[in-house]
Amino acid sequence: MPEVLLKTIGLAKTYQMGEVQVQALRCVDLEVRSGEFIAIMGASGSGKTTLMNLLGCLDHSSTGEYILDGIPVHKMNDNELTAIRNQKIGYVFQSFYLLPRTTALENVELPLLYCHKCRLRERHEKATKALEIVGIQDRAHHHPNQLSGGQQQRVAIARAIVNDPVFILADEPTGNLDTRTSIEVMNVFQQLHAQGKTVVLVTHEMDIAMYAQRHLTFRDGRLISDKINPNPKSAKADLLKLPKADAEETT
Amino acid sequence: MSILGILRIALKSLARNKTRTFLTMLGIIIGVAAVIAMLAIGQGAKKIVEDQVNSMGTNVIQVFSNFSQSTVRAGAGGGNLLNMGDMEAIRDQVNGVLYVSPIYNTFGQLKYEGKNWRTGVMGVDADFFLIRDMKIAKGESFHSSDVDNGAKVCVIGKTVADNLFGDIDPVDKIIRIRNIPFTVKGVLEAKGQSVMGGDQDDTVIAPYSTVYTRLLGHRWRMMTIIVSAVSREQIHLVQQDILELLQVRHRGTTSEEFMVRSQTDLAESANEVSNTMTILLASIAGISLLVGGIGIMNIMLVSVTERIKEIGIRRAVGAGKQDVLLQFIIEAVSISIMGGILGIFLGTGAAKVVSNAMKWNVAVTAWSVILSVGFSMAIGIFFGWYPAKKAANLNLIDALRYE
Ligand SMILES: Nc1ncnc2c1ncn2[C@@H]1O[C@H](COP(=O)(O)OP(=O)(O)O)[C@@H](O)[C@H]1O
Ligand SMILES: [Mg+2]
Numbered sequence: 001m002p003e004v005l006l007k008t009i010g011l012a013k014t015y016q017m018g019e020v021q022v023q024a025l026r027c028v029d030l031e032v033r034s035g036e037f038i039a040i041m042g043a044s045g046s047g048k049t050t051l052m053n054l055l056g057c058l059d060h061s062s063t064g065e066y067i068l069d070g071i072p073v074h075k076m077n078d079n080e081l082t083a084i085r086n087q088k089i090g091y092v093f094q095s096f097y098l099l100p101r102t103t104a105l106e107n108v109e110l111p112l113l114y115c116h117k118c119r120l121r122e123r124h125e126k127a128t129k130a131l132e133i134v135g136i137q138d139r140a141h142h143h144p145n146q147l148s149g150g151q152q153q154r155v156a157i158a159r160a161i162v163n164d165p166v167f168i169l170a171d172e173p174t175g176n177l178d179t180r181t182s183i184e185v186m187n188v189f190q191q192l193h194a195q196g197k198t199v200v201l202v203t204h205e206m207d208i209a210m211y212a213q214r215h216l217t218f219r220d221g222r223l224i225s226d227k228i229n230p231n232p233k234s235a236k237a238d239l240l241k242l243p244k245a246d247a248e249e250t251t
Numbered sequence: 252m253s254i255l256g257i258l259r260i261a262l263k264s265l266a267r268n269k270t271r272t273f274l275t276m277l278g279i280i281i282g283v284a285a286v287i288a289m290l291a292i293g294q295g296a297k298k299i300v301e302d303q304v305n306s307m308g309t310n311v312i313q314v315f316s317n318f319s320q321s322t323v324r325a326g327a328g329g330g331n332l333l334n335m336g337d338m339e340a341i342r343d344q345v346n347g348v349l350y351v352s353p354i355y356n357t358f359g360q361l362k363y364e365g366k367n368w369r370t371g372v373m374g375v376d377a378d379f380f381l382i383r384d385m386k387i388a389k390g391e392s393f394h395s396s397d398v399d400n401g402a403k404v405c406v407i408g409k410t411v412a413d414n415l416f417g418d419i420d421p422v423d424k425i426i427r428i429r430n431i432p433f434t435v436k437g438v439l440e441a442k443g444q445s446v447m448g449g450d451q452d453d454t455v456i457a458p459y460s461t462v463y464t465r466l467l468g469h470r471w472r473m474m475t476i477i478v479s480a481v482s483r484e485q486i487h488l489v490q491q492d493i494l495e496l497l498q499v500r501h502r503g504t505t506s507e508e509f510m511v512r513s514q515t516d517l518a519e520s521a522n523e524v525s526n527t528m529t530i531l532l533a534s535i536a537g538i539s540l541l542v543g544g545i546g547i548m549n550i551m552l553v554s555v556t557e558r559i560k561e562i563g564i565r566r567a568v569g570a571g572k573q574d575v576l577l578q579f580i581i582e583a584v585s586i587s588i589m590g591g592i593l594g595i596f597l598g599t600g601a602a603k604v605v606s607n608a609m610k611w612n613v614a615v616t617a618w619s620v621i622l623s624v625g626f627s628m629a630i631g632i633f634f635g636w637y638p639a640k641k642a643a644n645l646n647l648i649d650a651l652r653y654e
Contacts, residue, residue: 053648056567058567058647058648058651059647059648078571078572079571079572082566082569082570082571082572083569083571085567085568085569086568086569087569091567091568093651097560097563097564097567097651098564099561099564099565101267110564110565110568111568111569113252113256113570114252114565114568114569114570114571114574115569116252159568163569
């Protein structure tokens, strides 16, 4: 069995909305091992994003423990969380969140800018490499508004992997994409997974979840099912079956 | 993140909104320009005043009747008009007096071989040249014997020499002052303009005895006395003694009826003028820097709101609060320093214009440049702090979700 990469014990998050308390996440116990490819599913409002934000160290939990790579994250302060985000986590958002008027290459370099050890030359090399991995190196000097949705999401994935994180989190990465582009993006995740990356992604489409190895389902902030996907699909194979799309997206 | 990297980001985002950035800078530009001009002009004015005061001679004291008082009292027969007796008394009775000379001022039409020039004529004692440190460029000055004899001799300033003689050497030539022939004994060294803008070289100096009898014609005998004290320290005492002496000699007058002014008094009043100007410029500078600073704060707040999402993204990929804080402060400081540098150019330009117009030697010093840059930097930090702090303290999740 590979080592446990992250572990949560009784993780919970309560939002205060004026008078009302919203229990977005209730008592989640979860273990993710190194090299897993997990899909998180659930209806809208079931707490998926909340969990991802906690796992991604973007937010503090209300109660419970979260141990990442041996580090008790729930005890860390803001500055320490910032460093963990920078060094250990690659986060992919549904709506890409690329900086506008900034080239793809510079967007990918962004995490490295805030990593104090990283020299300029090394930054360019790493960012170029990451763009190659997601297959979009020829668009390195394009701005986000010159890229299609699928291309933007690839740039975002490149940004997520540029720091060689211990795992990749993706919150509905295909939510804004059409079917073919979605499969292309899933292909990228599967390739990263094949290279040994741990991937946790959120989706509410079963089709997308089928590319993952393990399915977690949430309802009302609770983890209600945790199943192994006996035969995950191959995005690469599916792409070949699909009719050729317009030239731009196949690059 | 390195300061250089943050600086690049800041400049890029400022370049994106060039017009806005420039308008934001305007307050700082005007403020710093005012500071630069103020320091340059102030310095220039101070130097001019000093030179002028020094060119008046050494340890000079001037004694006048207070004109408005004297007219009031003229009807009462006594009066505070100064006379030769006063001058002799000052020379003989006041301790610490080195030289004394009367001054009679009048005007006259000068003529030399068909050329005409109208100017002021001063009647003085031979010691006057020593009191006022006046040097002779050509020829010589007149002597006490000339004064005793009422000799029709004179010394002329350079402007007079130029206008009456052109290229001819004026020494020993005879000019006519109000048709009375005077022999030119010498030409004064040029002194240039005075603080008040008058031409100090447009003058004729003659023995007071001659001026008194030949030119004043017993009608207008207003006289002033010029004194030099033996040392700088004595000036004040000598002033007091002269005032007391005059009150004793002119029975029934008050101290207000005489003015005993020293060189330092003049310097002070001249400095007062330049200080007033400095204060005026300083308040323009101060207000404009304050308004400029508030402008920066305002634009930075707008900029933070516009870029909430960007802040969220940067924070999400590993920018610390410190990084965000620094980014916005550096942006504010970039605006203020650029404004400062443009202000230095503008201020230097203004100082140049003033120095050309007033013929002053107005100099922008390195010190004032450093002061302005430092000051604009401080303004950037001070007014950039609040917006930057606001940016840094944004809730990360809220920032990412912001639309
Ligand atoms: N910042 C927030 N403030 C208040 N309530 C929130 C916030 N974020 C999420 N919630 C609430 O928490 C619950 C779970 O939300 P979320 O984790 O976004 O669900 P999902 O991603 O599964 O759609 C929802 O009821 C949502 O309204
Ligand atoms: Mg969600």
